[in-house]
Structure formats: C-alpha cells, structure tokens
Amino acid sequence: MMGLPFDNLRQRSFVIETLAREDATHLVPIHAGTFRQPWSEDDFHALLGEANVFGFIAREEGNRAAQPGGFVLARLVLDEAEILTIAVAPQFQRKGVGHALMDAALRHLYNARATMLFLEVDELNAPALALYRSLGFKQVGKRPGYYETPSGRSAALTMRRDLGHRETGSGR
Template sequence: MIGFPFDTMRSQSFVIEPVLPEDAPHLAKIHEKTFRQPWSDEEFHALIVNDKVFGFIAREEGNRKAQPGGFVLARLVLDEAEILTIAVAPQSQRKGLGHALMDAALRYLHNARATMLFLEVDELNVPALALYRRLGFKQVGKRPGYYETAAGRSAALTMRRDLKKSR
C-alpha cells in the first residue's frame, strides 16, 4: 500500500495512509479524546467497510504499533462528498496533521472527479474553522443548538468547497 508522505510532516515523523478496517479501535480512541459524543469501534468499523466511505490516517513513520496522530473519514456519493469526521489526537495537534489529512482527502476527491465537498463544524471550534477557511470552504448554512458543549449548546456551521474538475 502506498502512503502519502508530506514534506511538512517529515519533521513530525508521520505518514498519511488509507484507513483500514483494523484501524477502527484507534479511530475510536482518538475520537473519544476529541469529541463530547464519541463514536464506538463498531461504528467506525461499519463506516470503514462501506464502499462509499474512504479515509486517511496519520501514522508515525516506521512504527505502525504507535497510536496514530489523527484521521479523516469522508463519504463520496456520485460527485458530492462529505467529511464525516476528522480528529487529531491532543498530543499531535498544532503540527499540521489536520491540513495533511484534509489534503489527502482533497487529492482523493480530485482523482474521483468530485465536484463538491461539505462538512459541518462547531462554530466554537476556532482552529478547525481557520483550517477550513484556508482550504477554501465557505459557510452555506447553520444549525443552531446542534452541538452539546460544557457551557450549553452551540451551532453547527455547514461549509462547502466547490471542487474543480480538471480535464
């Protein structure tokens, strides 16, 4: 299997590779550390084996047994895609992994000739919003009170990036 090494990640010793079914427990562990309502191993496994779902995982280069640094899962139906979830382990945050994972997903979608990519993000997640805006996402909707937070509820922002087909 061929991974996607990124120059920005070499100093961090991570390589981006496709997610495998046996990665489900690792994804659940990272998700649990980064989301208030985490998904289970079984939920991740069911997504990973779905033929419409693809994903990438950031692994420590040369150490497949180490806890991965992060992952992204997305679904592609016809020519529209949706980021289902993306998470970076707390100890691996602010090292460019989120950008590298999104870049891998965008490359995959370019090759699949997708025309549009959607995602939802908590309006209070400032680092994620900054990343998505840098990647060209625009807000196209808002779901008030969608996320449960320690201080109550916050809105989910629906964002879209139009993907250009190259012929």
C-alpha cells in the same frame, strides 16, 4: 497505499495512509479525545465497511505500533462528498496533521472527479474553522443548537468547498 510523508515541529515524521477496517480500534481513542460524544469501534467498523466511505490515517513513519496521530473519514456519493469526521490526537493538534489529512482527502476526491465537498463544524471550534477556511471552504448554512457544549449548545456551521470538476452539457 498512499504514503505522503510530512514532518512536524517535534521531529516526528508521519505518513498518510488509506484507512482500513482493521484501523477501527485505533480510531476510538483519538475520536474520544476530540469529541464530547465519541463514536464506538462498531460505528467505525460499519462505516469503513460501506463501499462509498473512505478515509486516511496519519501514522508515525517507521513505527506502526505507535498510536496514530489522527484520521479523516469521508463519504462520496455520485459527485458530492462529505467529511463524516476528522480527529487529531491532542498532542498532535496544530502541528499540520489535520491539514495533511484534509489534503489527502481533497486529492482523493479530486481524482475521483467529485465536484464539491461538505462538512459540518462547531462554530466555537476556531482551530478547525481556520483550517477549513485556509483550504477554501465557505460557510453555506447553520444549524442552531446542534452541538452540546459545557456551557449550553452551539451551532453547527455547514461548509462547502467546490472541487473544480463541472460537467458541461453539449451546446455550451
């Protein structure tokens, strides 16, 4: 179990722990509070049952009964990974929870010797874009009209971060 503690401005201390299938119930309300088309508990159970899927959850330190602050779910196939979803409860947004979750995922992937990480984000989600850019992600693609919004549709931006591991062939 990973225990990376951090404190936010409201004096709540969180730890980042590895997600387990039993956590699926706690992920649903966070995801529903963040996305227009939230995933179900069955969706999370299925993903967390896959061998190549992993994730992390932010829990209030010393209070496991409290609703978690957020989570990240990712998939690693060979040396490439993708963030499947990341969600932070509205009351904990812009307080470092998302950054701590992404940091845990990046550390895990670096230790797993992944070479790159991909994600998709709504072009209108300025806070998420700022977070991803601060973590070194670069836009590498765009899917027009991908997300449904209250005023129509918006594009999904595909972003990538190189993780520094490159295989070098002999003779180079």
